[in-house]
Amino acid sequence: MQWKLDNNTPLYLQIADKVKLGIVSGEYMPGKRIDSVRDMAEQTGVNPNTMQRALSKLEEEGLLSTNRTSGKYVTEDTTLIKRIRDELAKKYVENFLASMKQMGFSGDIILALVQYEVGKGGDASAYNGM
Amino acid sequence: MPVHIMECNSLTKNYGTCKALDSVNLQLDKGKIVGLLGPNGSGKTTLLKLANGLLSPSSGSISIAGNSPGVESKRIVSYLPERTYLNEWMKVKDIVAFFDDFYGNFKREKAFEMLESLGLSQNDKLSSLSKGNKEKVQLILVMAREAELYLLDEPIGGVDPAARDYILNTIIKNYSDNATILLSTHLIQDVERIFDEVVFLNKGQIALQGPVDDIREEKGCSIDELFREVFKC
Numbered sequence: 001m002q003w004k005l006d007n008n009t010p011l012y013l014q015i016a017d018k019v020k021l022g023i024v025s026g027e028y029m030p031g032k033r034i035d036s037v038r039d040m041a042e043q044t045g046v047n048p049n050t051m052q053r054a055l056s057k058l059e060e061e062g063l064l065s066t067n068r069t070s071g072k073y074v075t076e077d078t079t080l081i082k083r084i085r086d087e088l089a090k091k092y093v094e095n096f097l098a099s100m101k102q103m104g105f106s107g108d109i110i111l112a113l114v115q116y117e118v119g120k121g122g123d124a125s126a127y128n129g130m
Numbered sequence: 131m132p133v134h135i136m137e138c139n140s141l142t143k144n145y146g147t148c149k150a151l152d153s154v155n156l157q158l159d160k161g162k163i164v165g166l167l168g169p170n171g172s173g174k175t176t177l178l179k180l181a182n183g184l185l186s187p188s189s190g191s192i193s194i195a196g197n198s199p200g201v202e203s204k205r206i207v208s209y210l211p212e213r214t215y216l217n218e219w220m221k222v223k224d225i226v227a228f229f230d231d232f233y234g235n236f237k238r239e240k241a242f243e244m245l246e247s248l249g250l251s252q253n254d255k256l257s258s259l260s261k262g263n264k265e266k267v268q269l270i271l272v273m274a275r276e277a278e279l280y281l282l283d284e285p286i287g288g289v290d291p292a293a294r295d296y297i298l299n300t301i302i303k304n305y306s307d308n309a310t311i312l313l314s315t316h317l318i319q320d321v322e323r324i325f326d327e328v329v330f331l332n333k334g335q336i337a338l339q340g341p342v343d344d345i346r347e348e349k350g351c352s353i354d355e356l357f358r359e360v361f362k363c
Binding site for chain 2: 010013
């Protein structure tokens with residue numbers, strides 16, 4: 001299966017984000033070897049240089065490291081993984097809030113809606129006319 | 131060892147009074163997949179033919195791994211022309227044997243493997259194949275060579291979208307780290323994900339050249355969109 005990529009933004013950044021998500025979600029386990037650049041390029045449907053660039057970016061961030069003889073490994077530094085996961089979470093929440101505010105929802109109503117959606121009480125009435 | 135697999139210096143080609151290529155300077159690095167893009171009549175096919183020695187320059191020069199196109203370059207260049215040149219009366223397996231005899235770097239097993247994946251039978255006569263299937267056979271023959279430079283003129287034009295994906299993946303899979311692919315196409319949207327770099331040709335001149343992800347970053351759009359913008363009619 002090929003990854004869905006958007007041709008409008010740099011592919012290497014999109015791939016780096018997807019692999020990063022894989023690492024923080026535990027799909028790629030700490031300390032485990034990931035597939036070779038060539039295999040990952042094939043799975044993704046991009047050329048190996050693009051894949052190399054994406055993985056190099058994650059190496060710079062410390063999430064991956066290269067062992068010269070045996071390939072690339074996910075970092076064993078679980079504190080770093082957790083920190084990056086928190087950063088990502090913050091980014092998603094901020095994006096979500098920005099979209100909601102753009103549509104005219106206030107902080108209180110957003111909070112009530114979120115509480116309702118996660119099944120912790122809250123108030124769904126905001127859905128029927130703010 | 132020359133650094134560039136292909137190098138053009140002030141390369142010019144005239145057809146009578148028409149300038150098909152006008153002082154083109156171009157260097158291609160090893161290990162890159164390069165898209166050669168441009169509207170009809172911009173000089174793409176002319177450039178590829180010059181690189182194969184099928185045409186000779188009116189002025190300027192072109193070299194392949196440091197040599198002028200000729201016997202030496204043909205050994206390392208695998209070329210897919212815009213038109214099919216295969217003998218219609220041959221069977222697929224005959225043409226594979228023919229290529230195997232002809233080119234030292236042809237990998238027979240690779241060809242058969244690709245034929246099988248695309249559901250093409252070795253015993254079919256070329257004359258019985260559809261236009262798209264003929265194109266597939268021809269591209270397989272070209273990609274089954276372990277060349278240093280692949281020059282592909284509109285490789286997927288007549289091929290259905292499902293086979294297109296397979297062919298693009300075949301290209302990614304089969305090209306080695308030191309091989310270069312120069313690929314001309316109009317189907318930018320389908321192909322741009324496999325490019326490292328693109329060269330835009332316009333009226334025989336290079337309008338733009340660069341790494342695709344840098345272009346996406348800088349222009350904030352896809353190569354396909356940029357093409358439509360640059361060459362808007």
